[in-house]
Amino acid sequence: MSVLKFAAGTFARPEAYREIAGVLTRRVDAGDKVAVVVGARPGETERLRDDAYAVDPAPGAAALDGLVQHAGTVSAALLRVACERRGLFATVLAGRGTGFVSDSTFGNARLLGYGGREMSAALARYDVIVVAGGQATDVTGRPTYLGEHTADLSAVAVAVGLGADRVEICSDVPGVYDADPNLLAGARPLAALDYDSALRLASLGARVLHPRAVRLARARGVTIECRLNREPYPVGTTIGAGGSLPYAVVVAGDAVVVRCPDPDALTRAADALTARGVEPLLLPHDLVVAVPGGATGVAPILAAAGAPGRVTGEKLLSVIRDGQVVTTVEPALEAAVRRGQQLLDARPATLAEPLLVAA
Incomplete structure (x- = not known):
């Protein structure tokens, strides 16, 4: 079983969905079942939020959560289309379908349950389940949004729900560095990093992983592999029990x-x-x-x-x-x-x- 997440920037081009479907096809052909978490296309969540504020300068928090989820759902549906074009049996899990249960802190909801039953049932039936990142429902069934950049959190939660011990996070940077290589020259990659060091970086605003994703991975013993989101998808950093951060x-x-x-x-x-x-x-x-x-x-x-x-x-x-x-x-x-x-x-x-x- 493979659990992967592709960052929103992966899908800046429509053809990227076909490319990622090719990656998933190779995994399925090798005998894997695949759960893949995707974020919204760049700018889509912000566009929907801006539209809401154009309609009402003070939209209700619950209504806003219900609206912005559609950005991620569209992206997930497009990847399903690309998978089916490849002959894969795929489905989309979004909102209530994920099985994720959260509190009712709209805009930044906290996960309470990880959808193990729903995820397992879907993966038993399909080759690929495409999960819309950042989505859940509260105990009354209302849509909730886990917050900005929480597709990482969704990916770790999928791994927890399915009992996987590893999740692959694919993004524009092939791993974690001791500084942001897009801002500072001479940043050095870190091959291995312990959970506490990764959490410290994330909590200080490094564009690494969402802090809540790292906390959940640490609590449940899920290893995070940070990969580049382009061929050949190399692993840059492994986040788990080993590795230190002497300077950053x-x-x-x-x-x-x-x-x-x-x-x-x-x-x-x-x-x-x-x-x-x-x-x-x-x-x-x-x-x-x-x-x-x-x-x-x-x-x-x-x-x-x-x-x-x-x-x-x-x-x-x-x-x-x-x-x-x-x-x-x-x-x-x-x-x-x-x-x-x-x-x-x-x-x-x-x-x-x-x-x-x-x-």
């Missing part, structure tokens, strides 16, 4: 940074975000609460909770050294990249050297 530089380019007027406002802002399923990072010295991996609707969440705070265009820069983390707030992405490059260029030849972050 994280430029959180998607971070949402909120400046608060005082410590009480900082606490209120963090509580408001947590209540809506958003995982904040607090920098009390700077009176900053941030969402390192980014999130939509931060300002409305704070306004609805009466939590004073101003969303800025600032970004985060973090340095990890032997488990020690230093995070600074940079005035813009360009400044974070510039300073991050300096820190990466000064990567210590020996980790006995002191960690210096000040500009």
